Amino acid sequence: MIYIYNCYGGTHSSSLASAVHLKKLPADRIPTREEILNTDYFNKLTYKDMGRIIYRGTDDEGNKVFTVGRGTSRVLIPCIKNLITLLHEECGLEEKVVLSNMSPAVPPAMTVGGFFSRGLHIHFIGVPLLVIGAKEAYMRIVELVARTREMAKASDVQVLVLENDK
Numbered sequence: 001m002i003y004i005y006n007c008y009g010g011t012h013s014s015s016l017a018s019a020v021h022l023k024k025l026p027a028d029r030i031p032t033r034e035e036i037l038n039t040d041y042f043n044k045l046t047y048k049d050m051g052r053i054i055y056r057g058t059d060d061e062g063n064k065v066f067t068v069g070r071g072t073s074r075v076l077i078p079c080i081k082n083l084i085t086l087l088h089e090e091c092g093l094e095e096k097v098v099l100s101n102m103s104p105a106v107p108p109a110m111t112v113g114g115f116f117s118r119g120l121h122i123h124f125i126g127v128p129l130l131v132i133g134a135k136e137a138y139m140r141i142v143e144l145v146a147r148t149r150e151m152a153k154a155s156d157v158q159v160l161v162l163e164n165d166k
Contacts (some may be wrong), residue, residue, distance in 0.1 A: 001063040001152060002097045004053065005145075006077060010069025011045035012114055013102035013141060016134060018056040018065050020145045027142045036134045043117055043130055045069060051076060077101070077161060084159045096155075100148040100162045105140040109133035 003021060005014040019025040019039045036042060040056065050071040057065055070076040077099055087093040110133025117126025144164050151162060 001061075002066065002095055003059075003063060003148065003152070004066045004068055004080070004097065004099045005102055005148075006068045006070050006099060007102040007106065008069060008071060009045060009047075009114060009118060010049060010052070010054065010067050011041055011043055011118065012110055012130060012134065013106050013137060014067040014069070015039050015042045016138065016141050017100070017102045017145050017148075018067050020142055021065050021149070022057045022059055024057075027146075030135050030138045033131050036131055037127070041067070042134075043114075043127065046118065047071075081159050081161055088158050096152065096158055096160070098148060098152045098160045098162065100144065101164050102141065102144060104164045105137045105144055107133050107136045110137060 005017040005021070007014040016025065016036070016039060020027055025031050025035060025039060031039075041054065050069040051073075053066050053068045055064065055066050059065055068076070068080075080099060084093070084097045109129045113126045113129030113131075113133050115126070116122045117130060120126070147164070148162055152160060
Protein backbone atom coordinates (compact mmCIF):
# COMPACT_ATOMS: atom_id res chain seq x y z
CA MET A 1 0.00 0.00 0.00
CA ILE A 2 1.06 3.58 -0.66
CA TYR A 3 0.01 6.49 1.54
CA ILE A 4 0.18 10.06 0.22
CA TYR A 5 -0.56 12.78 2.76
CA ASN A 6 -1.43 16.12 1.21
CA CYS A 7 -1.98 19.71 2.30
CA TYR A 8 -1.46 23.19 0.88
CA GLY A 9 2.33 23.37 0.90
CA GLY A 10 3.33 19.82 1.82
CA THR A 11 5.70 21.19 4.43
CA HIS A 12 3.71 21.54 7.68
CA SER A 13 0.67 19.36 8.42
CA SER A 14 1.56 16.62 5.95
CA SER A 15 5.17 16.60 7.18
CA LEU A 16 3.88 16.08 10.72
CA ALA A 17 1.40 13.43 9.52
CA SER A 18 4.05 11.44 7.68
CA ALA A 19 6.34 11.62 10.72
CA VAL A 20 3.52 10.36 12.98
CA HIS A 21 2.72 7.60 10.50
CA LEU A 22 6.38 6.54 10.39
CA LYS A 23 6.68 6.77 14.20
CA LYS A 24 9.31 9.48 13.97
CA LEU A 25 7.07 11.62 16.19
CA PRO A 26 5.09 10.38 19.20
CA ALA A 27 1.38 9.57 19.01
CA ASP A 28 0.81 9.84 22.75
CA ARG A 29 1.95 13.41 23.42
CA ILE A 30 2.47 16.76 21.75
CA PRO A 31 6.07 17.05 20.55
CA THR A 32 8.45 19.74 21.74
CA ARG A 33 9.34 22.79 19.69
CA GLU A 34 12.63 21.13 18.75
CA GLU A 35 10.95 17.89 17.68
CA ILE A 36 8.54 19.82 15.49
CA LEU A 37 11.23 21.97 13.89
CA ASN A 38 13.48 18.92 13.33
CA THR A 39 10.77 16.96 11.51
CA ASP A 40 11.88 16.08 7.97
CA TYR A 41 10.93 18.86 5.54
CA PHE A 42 8.99 20.82 8.19
CA ASN A 43 8.98 24.43 6.98
CA LYS A 44 11.65 23.62 4.39
CA LEU A 45 9.72 23.29 1.13
CA THR A 46 9.03 26.19 -1.19
CA TYR A 47 6.44 27.07 -3.80
CA LYS A 48 8.56 25.25 -6.41
CA ASP A 49 8.05 21.99 -4.47
CA MET A 50 4.25 22.04 -4.83
CA GLY A 51 3.06 19.07 -6.83
CA ARG A 52 6.25 17.13 -6.07
CA ILE A 53 5.48 13.76 -4.48
CA ILE A 54 8.13 13.25 -1.79
CA TYR A 55 9.02 9.85 -0.37
CA ARG A 56 9.11 10.00 3.45
CA GLY A 57 9.83 6.37 4.34
CA THR A 58 8.44 2.88 4.78
CA ASP A 59 6.16 2.17 7.73
CA ASP A 60 6.14 -0.72 10.18
CA GLU A 61 3.87 -2.73 7.85
CA GLY A 62 6.02 -2.26 4.74
CA ASN A 63 3.87 0.51 3.23
CA LYS A 64 5.49 3.47 1.53
CA VAL A 65 4.62 6.95 2.80
CA PHE A 66 4.77 10.10 0.67
CA THR A 67 3.59 13.71 0.88
CA VAL A 68 2.56 16.29 -1.68
CA GLY A 69 1.70 19.97 -1.55
CA ARG A 70 -1.30 20.80 -3.71
CA GLY A 71 -1.25 24.58 -3.47
CA THR A 72 -4.52 26.16 -4.54
CA SER A 73 -5.14 23.47 -7.16
CA ARG A 74 -8.46 21.70 -6.94
CA VAL A 75 -7.46 19.31 -9.70
CA LEU A 76 -4.19 17.84 -8.43
CA ILE A 77 -5.70 15.16 -6.19
CA PRO A 78 -8.38 14.11 -8.73
CA CYS A 79 -5.62 14.01 -11.37
CA ILE A 80 -3.43 11.79 -9.18
CA LYS A 81 -6.44 9.56 -8.49
CA ASN A 82 -7.25 9.28 -12.20
CA LEU A 83 -3.61 8.58 -13.11
CA ILE A 84 -3.37 5.82 -10.50
CA THR A 85 -6.68 4.35 -11.68
CA LEU A 86 -5.31 4.36 -15.24
CA LEU A 87 -2.17 2.58 -14.04
CA HIS A 88 -4.33 -0.03 -12.30
CA GLU A 89 -6.50 -0.61 -15.36
CA GLU A 90 -3.95 -0.31 -18.17
CA CYS A 91 -0.60 -1.26 -16.67
CA GLY A 92 -1.41 -3.87 -14.07
CA LEU A 93 -0.57 -1.81 -11.00
CA GLU A 94 -1.97 -3.67 -8.01
CA GLU A 95 -0.82 -1.43 -5.15
CA LYS A 96 -3.60 0.28 -3.19
CA VAL A 97 -3.04 4.04 -2.91
CA VAL A 98 -4.48 6.22 -0.16
CA LEU A 99 -4.57 10.01 -0.52
CA SER A 100 -5.26 11.70 2.82
CA ASN A 101 -5.93 15.44 3.16
CA MET A 102 -4.38 16.99 6.28
CA SER A 103 -5.71 20.51 5.68
CA PRO A 104 -8.76 20.12 7.97
CA ALA A 105 -6.35 19.85 10.91
CA VAL A 106 -4.63 23.16 10.16
CA PRO A 107 -5.48 25.95 12.63
CA PRO A 108 -5.21 29.67 11.81
CA ALA A 109 -1.85 30.01 13.61
CA MET A 110 -0.28 27.44 11.26
CA THR A 111 -1.79 29.10 8.18
CA VAL A 112 -0.57 32.55 9.18
CA GLY A 113 2.80 31.19 10.33
CA GLY A 114 3.29 29.40 7.02
CA PHE A 115 2.42 32.57 5.12
CA PHE A 116 4.95 34.65 7.07
CA SER A 117 7.69 32.03 7.05
CA ARG A 118 7.37 30.39 3.62
CA GLY A 119 5.56 33.14 1.71
CA LEU A 120 7.19 36.32 3.02
CA HIS A 121 10.40 34.81 4.47
CA ILE A 122 9.76 36.57 7.79
CA HIS A 123 10.83 33.65 9.94
CA PHE A 124 10.98 35.43 13.30
CA ILE A 125 7.20 35.90 13.09
CA GLY A 126 6.29 32.78 11.09
CA VAL A 127 8.22 30.07 12.94
CA PRO A 128 6.81 30.78 16.43
CA LEU A 129 3.29 30.83 14.93
CA LEU A 130 3.99 27.57 13.11
CA VAL A 131 5.09 25.91 16.35
CA ILE A 132 1.98 27.19 18.16
CA GLY A 133 -0.20 25.96 15.29
CA ALA A 134 1.58 22.61 15.09
CA LYS A 135 1.06 22.01 18.80
CA GLU A 136 -2.59 23.05 18.52
CA ALA A 137 -3.20 20.74 15.54
CA TYR A 138 -1.04 17.85 16.64
CA MET A 139 -3.52 15.52 18.33
CA ARG A 140 -5.97 16.05 15.45
CA ILE A 141 -3.18 15.07 13.04
CA VAL A 142 -2.48 11.96 15.12
CA GLU A 143 -6.20 11.15 14.96
CA LEU A 144 -6.33 11.65 11.18
CA VAL A 145 -3.29 9.44 10.63
CA ALA A 146 -4.86 6.66 12.72
CA ARG A 147 -8.15 7.09 10.83
CA THR A 148 -6.30 7.03 7.50
CA ARG A 149 -4.63 3.75 8.37
CA GLU A 150 -7.91 2.22 9.59
CA MET A 151 -9.87 3.33 6.52
CA ALA A 152 -7.12 2.04 4.23
CA LYS A 153 -7.30 -1.42 5.79
CA ALA A 154 -11.12 -1.49 5.77
CA SER A 155 -11.60 -0.26 2.19
CA ASP A 156 -11.54 -2.51 -0.84
CA VAL A 157 -11.11 0.29 -3.40
CA GLN A 158 -7.76 0.58 -5.17
CA VAL A 159 -7.56 4.37 -4.84
CA LEU A 160 -8.95 5.82 -1.64
CA VAL A 161 -9.28 9.59 -1.30
CA LEU A 162 -9.90 10.85 2.23
CA GLU A 163 -10.92 14.50 2.57
CA ASN A 164 -11.03 14.23 6.40
CA ASP A 165 -13.57 17.03 6.64
CA LYS A 166 -14.85 15.82 10.03
